Amino acid sequence: MIFSVWVAVLGAVLLTLALTSSYLRWMPVTTSAICLVLGVVIGPMGLGLLRLDVGDSSVWMEHLTEVAVVFSLFVSGLKLRLPLNNLTWRVAYGLAGPVMILTIAGLCLALHYLFGLGWGVSMLIGAMLAPTDPVLAALVQVNDARDDDRVRFGLSGEAGLNDGTAFPFVILGLLMLREDGSGFLGDWTLRHVLWAVPAGLLIGYWMGRGIGKLTLSMRIRNADSTLSPNDYLALALIALAYVAADSVQAYGFLSVFAAGLGLRQAEVQSTDGDETPAEHRVQPVVGHEAVDPQQAVVGDTESLDEGQVAAGVMMGDMLAFGSLVERSMEVFLVTLLGVVLANHWDWRALAIGALLFAVIRPLSVMVIPWGPLLDRPQRLLIGWFGIRGIGSLFYLFYALNHDLRPDVAQLCINLTLSVVALSILVHGLSTQPTLGWYERQQKPD
Secondary structure (H helix, E strand, O other): OHHHHHHHHHHHHHHHHHHHHHHHOOOOOOHHHHHHHHHHHHOOOOOOOOOOOOOOOHHHHHHHHHHHHHHHHHHHHHHOOOOOOOOOHHHHHHHHHHHHHHHHHHHHHHHHHOOOOOHHHHHHHHHHHOOOOOOHHHHHOOOOOOOOOHHHHHHHHHHHHOHHHHHHHHHHHHHHHHOOOOOOHHHHHHHHHHHHHHHHHHHHHHHHHHHHHHHHHHHHHHOOOOOOOHHHHHHHHHHHHHHHHHHOOOOHHHHHHHHHHHHHHHHHHHOOOOOOOHHHHEEEOOOHHHOOHHHOEEEOHHHOOHHHHHHHHHHHHHHHHHHHHHHHHHHHHHHHHHHHHHHHOOOHHHHHHHHHHHHHHHHHHHOOOOHHHOOHHHHHHHHHOOOOOHHHHHHHHHHHOOOOOHHHHHHHHHHHHHHHHHHHHHHHHHHHHHHHHHHHHHOOO
16 A cells, blocks of 8 residues: 555656646756655645655665666766866866865864764765765756766766765765774775775776677677667666676776766767767667667668667667656655655754855865866856755665664754755756856857
8 A cells, every 4th residue: 555655656746747847947946846845745744645764764765766876877977978088077077086075074074063063973974965966966967968068067977976985985984983093094995995986987987888889789790770679788787887896895886877988988989989979860769679670760871870870779778768767766756855854854954055055065166276177157156056966865875774873873864854955945946047047158149
């Protein structure tokens, strides 16, 4: 009965969004903000139709948020088509590296000195809340693989890479809560920083690139460029990249993101570096696996070789499938956040959110010497677009399943859920108007 209720809620929310999408697109509000409000309405604070105990459901919520994040990371990697030596990548590296570390440090110091929290819990909550989100930040990320705007590209790369910065500090916070002294720092640095980060990136990248090249070559050789089920390939690559990294104690999130990136580089190589992404030169029709190959794609196939057609169909299918899963998980999880928010709201989140959104994140961006990479308005925009979401929820449930003391667990739940909800509302109301202004400024007169 409870399962049926949850399914009914998901269906009702999706139907509401589908029916009102033509109105919502003209409003300065995101889908996530709408879902959060709907969750509050049907939760204990509103109609009381649904209730959820965060502590009791932490195991399956960890896996649910994990699935949402890995699909979003894979899609993010697929959209980033610029060569890795392109200067624009330096924006992503700077945001995911120095800016993320400064944000974690600033938030940790604020939680300790301003709110009186212990160093261990301050580090843990700081690491949970510092990274930007690959799921909810889709609106400020690249529109598609042709988009090389440095603000959107940098935010996309940051969302994909910052797990490599945040996850080690989540582990560090857990160790600080569990261990006395600092004897664990050497092992933490070696295992969780120097090994887990580069190993995850390398495993995923070369797996994605290798499987991409192998798949395209087999389809060209067998003349089945439009007949293979690419959603299977996407699921297989996500699963294998994640498990391969996890089996050697590397970061699976980084591996999945790098797998999408490697697969995109295989597409670039198969199309001889053509500036137009393959999926924009040829589009698969719905059910293309079951129709005649001559009717399976839309596009100027006369001017394309078999490799370009195969790459276009593969990338188009994977992006469509991954985006569908990503959006569905976003709707469900943000609605759940609204349901549980009434029981876990913490008023301190208003001050913490204000510090994080308006002071710590912007200052961390502004102090980095970007040079000509970013002008001042772009730095201000990037400083503001630090959207928190599903990634922070995953870190929360991951920590809850690693034997936190009850008082620490309750504090982490309350502050994390409250700050994420604030981010969804504040950034959800401001993102579209701010992006609209930025895009108008970028257009030539």
